[in-house]
Amino acid sequence: MQSYVLAADLGGTNLRMAAVSEKGAILSHALMPTPDAVSSSQLGGLLDQLAEECRDGIKGVGQLSAVGMGVPAPVPANFDGILTKLPNIRTLQGTDLGLLLKEVFNVPFHIENDATAAAIGEHWLGATREIDSSICVTLGTGIGGGLILNGQPLRGRDGSGGEMGHICVEPEGHPCGCGSRGCVEQYASATAITRIANEKGLFTNDAREVYTAFRKGDSRAVETFSTMARYLGIMLAGLVNTINPERIVLVGGVTAAWDAFAADLEAEIANRAYEAPALRAKLVRGVLGDNAGILGAARGAIDAWLE
Numbered sequence: 399m400q401s402y403v404l405a406a407d408l409g410g411t412n413l414r415m416a417a418v419s420e421k422g423a424i425l426s427h428a429l430m431p432t433p434d435a436v437s438s439s440q441l442g443g444l445l446d447q448l449a450e451e452c453r454d455g456i457k458g459v460g461q462l463s464a465v466g467m468g469v470p471a472p473v474p475a476n477f478d479g480i481l482t483k484l485p486n487i488r489t490l491q492g493t494d495l496g497l498l499l500k501e502v503f504n505v506p507f508h509i510e511n512d513a514t515a516a517a518i519g520e521h522w523l524g525a526t527r528e529i530d531s532s533i534c535v536t537l538g539t540g541i542g543g544g545l546i547l548n549g550q551p552l553r554g555r556d557g558s559g560g561e562m563g564h565i566c567v568e569p570e571g572h573p574c575g576c577g578s579r580g581c582v583e584q585y586a587s588a589t590a591i592t593r594i595a596n597e598k599g600l601f602t603n604d605a606r607e608v609y610t611a612f613r614k615g616d617s618r619a620v621e622t623f624s625t626m627a628r629y630l631g632i633m634l635a636g637l638v639n640t641i642n643p644e645r646i647v648l649v650g651g652v653t654a655a656w657d658a659f660a661a662d663l664e665a666e667i668a669n670r671a672y673e674a675p676a677l678r679a680k681l682v683r684g685v686l687g688d689n690a691g692i693l694g695a696a697r698g699a700i701d702a703w704l705e
């Protein structure tokens with residue numbers, strides 16, 4: 399009988415789950431909006447409900463071997479399972495997620511930071527497969543990141559390994575939710591793109607509309623994306639020198655606007671980083687789309703099971 403893992407991705411907007419085979423095939427999936435002010439006990443019920451939908455999707459074939467979950471919170475190398483810092487889902491602060499997963503599923507489990515999970519997913523099955531060292535940047539509402547060094551994810555002692563959204567690129571710049579100013583998240587996320595376009599007199603509801611304007615040749619949209627590319631390039635040039643990766647993979651919703659910023663971004667990195675590492679670090683788009691994080695969480699579950 400074939401076994402499978404369940405992998406979940408907890409986001410500020412949606413809670414997703416998939417049944418995934420040992421080889422990384424998504425067998426079924428389920429999704430629901432993350433309720434406002436979701437509580438720990440409510441989360442347990444919702445995970446159970448999504449698991450039921452995933453099981454229905456595969457018609458009860460196979461046996462659940464492990465569970466993996468990506469969370470928008472720091473996950474240290476030796477994580478105790480307690481969620482400490484969730485700026486986007488504050489009501490889950492202090493939740494013992496390890497205990498909760500054990501109660502709901504009673505199988506081995508693995509918890510991963512969501513951006514690190516995306517890096518692991520792309521490394522397992524996507525754009526950085528068989529690449530030893532890579533930088534993964536998640537460009538969405540905010541900016542996150544994950545590092546794969548010598549084939550292994552960098553988690554860090556306090557779970558901030560790979561966190562690159564709050565690298566400062568403008569010392570006296572726009573204030574950031576993290577308490578600092580001028581973080582790259584304030585210049586290159588979807589939220590930032592909308593704000594920058596707005597500052598240039600292009601009033602839109604979201605970054606998607608800024609991209610639509612770019613496609614129509616609107617000069618304010620063109621400038622917005624080159625500003626975004628410049629700041630993202632400043633951040634990545636520093637990391638390219640520091641880490642000397644073979645690949646930089648960009649994932650998340652903003653990558654839909656690839657043609658609006660990728661050339662400028664490459665040029666900025668080339669202008670600022672040392673020549674050899676800049677040439678080495680190939681800039682690519684993720685290939686797993688929304689599934690990168692969920693597949694990374696699945697990989698963690700499979701490893702937890704094999705242990």
Ligand SMILES: [Zn+2]
Pocket residue numbers: 563564574575576577578579581583
């Ligand atoms: Zn910040």
